[in-house]
Amino acid sequence: MQDLTEGVTRFQRDVFPAKADLFAALATRHTPHTLFIGCSDARVVPELITGTEPGDLFVVRTAGNLVPAYAPEADGIAASIEYAVTALGVEDIVVCGHSACGAMTALAENHDLSGAPAVATWLRHANASVARTSAAGDVSALVRQNVLAQLANLATHPSVANALARGKTTLHGWVFDIPTGRVQDLTAPQAA
Numbered sequence: 001m002q003d004l005t006e007g008v009t010r011f012q013r014d015v016f017p018a019k020a021d022l023f024a025a026l027a028t029r030h031t032p033h034t035l036f037i038g039c040s041d042a043r044v045v046p047e048l049i050t051g052t053e054p055g056d057l058f059v060v061r062t063a064g065n066l067v068p069a070y071a072p073e074a075d076g077i078a079a080s081i082e083y084a085v086t087a088l089g090v091e092d093i094v095v096c097g098h099s100a101c102g103a104m105t106a107l108a109e110n111h112d113l114s115g116a117p118a119v120a121t122w123l124r125h126a127n128a129s130v131a132r133t134s135a136a137g138d139v140s141a142l143v144r145q146n147v148l149a150q151l152a153n154l155a156t157h158p159s160v161a162n163a164l165a166r167g168k169t170t171l172h173g174w175v176f177d178i179p180t181g182r183v184q185d186l187t188a189p190q191a192a
């Protein structure tokens with residue numbers, strides 16, 4: 001905890017003054033251009049990876065960067081997605097998976113999750129990802145398939161479906177490779 005309080009002190013002394021104008025502009029409104037859905041993993045820091053500033057990204061982070069398909073009983077994730085798309089009008093939505101994802105590793109290697117029932121239940125949102133991955137035990141393949149499956153889940157949300165139909169937003173699937181820092185865009189148009 002001491003690290004955190006010292007970090008806050010450093011932020012107020014060194015970082016905030018240099019960005020005071022930005023924070024003043026953001027004090028009453030924000031207009032982020034992108035909804036970034038990433039894994040809760042501590043190594044995947046959206047603003048660091050994308051070189052963005054406060055106010056640029058509307059961020060949702062979940063274990064395994066999973067996005068449950070739309071259901072009428074809305075939850076916090078559905079609410080955040082709807083708000084980002086309808087109220088904030090984000091132009092782009094990124095689902096970002098990453099190398100060595102603990103959630104994907106547990107699924108790919110069929111770990112015993114009986115001691116973590118909430119995790120086991122949550123990871124069912126990756127059932128389609130597992131089904132799409134032909135090679136059992138291949139974590140990297142599952143990470144990629146999972147990003148694509150979550151993009152499909154995202155499109156089941158009425159707000160997203162509506163924005164896509166009107167050409168107001170674009171979906172992107174990324175994978176961040178921790179040891180190299182590279183970001184692979186799974187949805188980039190393939191070069192001819």
Ligand SMILES: [Zn+2]
Binds near residue numbers: 040063065098103104
């Ligand atoms: Zn992860």
